[in-house]
Amino acid sequence: MNLFVINSGSSSIKYQLFHMPAEKVVCSGLVERIGLEDAVITHKVYKDDQQEVIPLTLPIPDHGIGLAEVVKLLTDDKIGVIQNPQEIQVVGHRVVHGGESFAQTAIITEATKAEIKKLFPLAPLHNPSNFLGIEVAEQIFPKATQIAVFDTAFHQTMPAKAFRYAIPEEFYTKLGIRAYGFHGTSHKYVADRAIAYLSKKDTNLITIHLGNGCSMSAVKNGICVDTSMGLGPMNGLIMGTRSGDIDQSVIFYLVNQLGYDLKEVNTILNKKSGMLGLTGFSDMRDITKAIELGDMHAQLAYDMYAYRIKKYMGAYAAVLNGLDAIVFTAGVGENDKKIRELICREMEYLGITIDVARNNSSDKDMREINTAEARVKVLVIPTNEELEIARQCFDLVSNPQPI
Template structure:
């Protein structure tokens, strides 16, 4: 069967069309920099390779562009929309409602919408993708795969906040964690590469959104994001961890409304707030040209990651490997170098020559003397979503 997977990020839409269960990729692509006039569109199949720059301001417009190329009469890969049997959607926040993959109905859509305030850059885009896909592929089964599902194994001592108990029991305020589909996929690939299931791994997902997970024997035990995808590492436009008192100060002393604060921390902070750029490629270029703000932002970014590595190595009581993945983690040798320098106390030493090589396959970039493996593992959230979507109807 043909399964279309849609992975909506905060500023991107990745897509892959699979023949399942063979796991053969029929076509794949991405729309990057959604919301900008110079958005980038890539589409690749056996007979078609498109790379273009155009104005794409919304996720809805991005999905319509993808569908146009899928169904193109001359060079498309589908004869009709009915060829698609399943559309698998990445959904970021499942809250307490979802701890597994589900077929989408009206109730599921309403619950995804109700959680939008907890993932304002993601759940609305995920829901919009679902609703547009329902109109373009009306005969397909629509399936939601939740980022939060893999992180349900985090123990209570790690997911509970130190606030009165009723906020957890009555209002479900707790750490949920995100990027779980990616963390699950790359940790499983890392374990296969290492030849073991008994491992202590830290997975580092670095894209426009960034997160880290401590994983012991295949189960997540802690995660850098929290109640929403705002917490933890410095991200493209999100602040990451911040003293809650800053919010009170912004409101009471500086006159910001709660709506303005929400926009500030989610859309105007992070690398964008520090440098004026949200794309790390732009920041690295400006840093190389001597831009002090960009140089400092890169150092801050790596410093925050290093803090989590130290913390997670402690709770894991040891470390077998750290795994870099996602757009930045897989492609930025500079960030990997900044993160790994001066971690020899933990047995982490990088081989700069290996680090500077490019590859689309899993590889080690640690030195021969490093006690801890440093892996670059290309994530494939789309394949993981396809597999989970199909299993919902086969098993």
């Protein structure tokens, strides 16, 4: 089966073509700067353990044109991997917010699309772009089964005591205001791999997704019981440009005392805060370079970043009533050895100690970095959200649910 995975952003499209069930990646790519004259497509073809990279710069006015250009590459006489779009049997779409409507992966129908549109107010930066990707793909791959995989679905197993806010009841019952959580596809992928690695029937995991966006989940026996993000993706950990947890009084002070309007405050907390607000940099690589040069602001931000994660680790260990492993994943989690060391420092009470040599290894595969005698495994597991989406889509079409 040819299964095409699409992750559509406001000005970008990430994609991968899989042969299933072998889970073989045939090609992948990224369309960037959609809407501009100098848009960029980076297309990669994998054949005989070799990778060929095809970079293109061209005007791409909209997502439809962008995906049409991708199809040209997929069907090109020299580098193509299919002969025509009809060979794509399934298209899997990442959709950020599924609300309470979608606790599972879903085949896209008109009713599904209507529900996704209803959720636009809960994810105004993401769901409209995801929806646009669906509509464009329906035109280009009209015979394919279109499937939505929701970032929030993995967290729908949380109990009410974890996802409810202590605000008047009608805000939840009438408006659906609650914690939903995000990065669920990533958390599920690494949790499943960790459980398989541990070979234990009963497992208590803390999964830590650290990229430009950051989140954590408490996972018991493969089921999410709590997560750090909330109604939207701003809550919880300190992130690249997002503040994470903040006293609500700060918002009222900015508006009522300093004269900011709510749109400005939203921009500050979403796009100008986090590591960017503290250091001037949103990329952890730039921050670590600044630390090496003696920048005290960068060092403080680094310490704050790790401290917030440690607080959540303690809370989730309590929620789980025990801990078998913690899992680091995503760009920072997989590659920043110093932040992993700082997070795990002085955590012996929870049974967490890391082996410096293991932690410093440049190995990019799944690996253990804890000491041999540690009670709790510390794992680094590269995430693969596109593969998780492909697996969920393939499982759905192979084992259709009764209506």
